[in-house]
Amino acid sequence: MNKLETIGWDSSVQDIDKENIARVIAVQKNSYRILDGEMEYFSHLSGKFINQALTSLDYPAVGDWVEVQKLPKEQKAVIHQIQPRKSQFVRQAAGTKTEAQIVAANMDTVFIVNSLNHDLNLRRMERYILSTYESGATPVIVLTKKDECTQEETDLIVAQVEEVAIGVPIIPISSITQEGIEELMTYLPAGETAALLGSSGVGKSTLVNTLIGNKVQETKDVREADSKGRHTTTHREMFLLPNGALLIDTPGMRELQLWEGESSIDATFQDIETLESECKFTDCQHDTEPGCRVQEALANGELLEERFLSYLKLQRELAYEKRKQDQKAQLAEKSKWKKISKHQKDNYKHRKKR
CATH class of the missing domain: 2.40.50.140 (Nucleic acid-binding proteins)
Structure with missing residues (x-):
């Protein structure tokens, strides 16, 4: 080697x-x-x-x-x-500027980390899954702080997560009791790279310390009242694990604004995509059309309204981001040619003076 x-x-x-x-x-x-x-x-x-x-x-x-x-x-x-990247996790940078931000590159797996307490947010999880598929990496859901929940509570939360993370591995773990760590390591073989993504206070830094077997990352407690985390990791950093795998730790993200994801929305919402394919009309708007399979699934509880609304919202958001990016690209192109034109005019004037 x-x-x-x-x-x-x-x-x-x-x-x-x-x-x-x-x-x-x-x-x-x-x-x-x-x-x-x-x-x-x-x-x-x-x-x-x-x-x-x-x-x-x-x-x-x-x-x-x-x-x-x-x-x-x-x-x-x-x-x-x-060098050319084989994968890249990109989000819309925080703030009002239309700008991409690369969170991590060349990873094989993305661990989407949520804690089994009040932090759990299924709608946010859908965003992470969508962005991970778009990145070119494989998503794995990691549910931390299992030691703070009963088995019954854990099973209930896993069942909820299964409804939005279709086909995605879900691993409940405890960095304190080590439960689930062995299963997690099967997704961290030697020579492969994984990235830890999630909100502040979900236990990413504690997990890094557990997997390395040494305190390399600072950790802070979570507020009891609302389970909100405090920022500990201040920058992105990659660590080499004892077994030869590589792990990228990232600061907690308060929000994950999408940058792209059109090509991966079908993988993230494959349940809804399947229902849409079963509608009577191929151009069904899933509103009042007869034979709408989506409306039927909403009525009988087969599809939760929250998930369908999330699907529609993310589609709108992606379309909006694409329009903004196209507009920015057009302005950048216009600005580039203005500079080239000015440079050519200046050269022409300079030659005439000579």
Whole structure:
């Protein structure tokens, strides 16, 4: 095994000079920590890289493979290029600007972490599942703090989650009693990368410490009154587990605004998609049309109204985001050609003066 394979290098990746390849293991603002399988380096982006980056998606994220120039004596490096990603979890950045934010890259699995207390939110879970399918990774639901619930309560919550996480593995665990940890590890084989995603206070950092067997992440208690978590992880970071798997921990997300997901909505809502295919008319609006299978399922309780409304809401949200992104792309293109035109005019004036 070469040194890059110890940090998740996939041997099927195109043949390139591996000597100058490293993996991004932490991102803090404009600073990047990278690892080449032997040594860590603090790195920054080359001027050419910055000039050629057009959007936030062009910048390195935790999990990325990058081409670098190493300065071993100073333990520093310069990042020149990102290798093509096999997966990327993207969300709409918080705030009002239309901008993508990469949460993690090149992961095989996404652990969608919820706690078995008041944090459980099925509608939010649907968003995470949709974004995970869109990322190119495989979703797994992890329900933490099993030690705080009875078996009956756990079974009830798992049954609720099964209704929205169709075909997705669901693993209730306890970082205190270690229950469920062995099953979780079956989704963390050596050489593969997983990312932990979820709200603050659901136990992501505690889980990282449990899996590593050492306190590498700070943890804080959850407020008793509303089970709201407090931010502990402040940046994204990748850890190497004792068995050779890699785990990306991420700060808690208060909200998950969708960036894309049109191609994965059918996998996330396959129950509704199946019902729609059984409607009498192919262009059924699921309103007052005769022979509407969706309305029939809503009436007899086969399909919950909350889930159907969530499906419609996410479709509207994705359509709205697409319109905003298209509008931004048009403005960016217009701005680019204005700059080119101005540059050409300036050159023409300069030549005339000569």
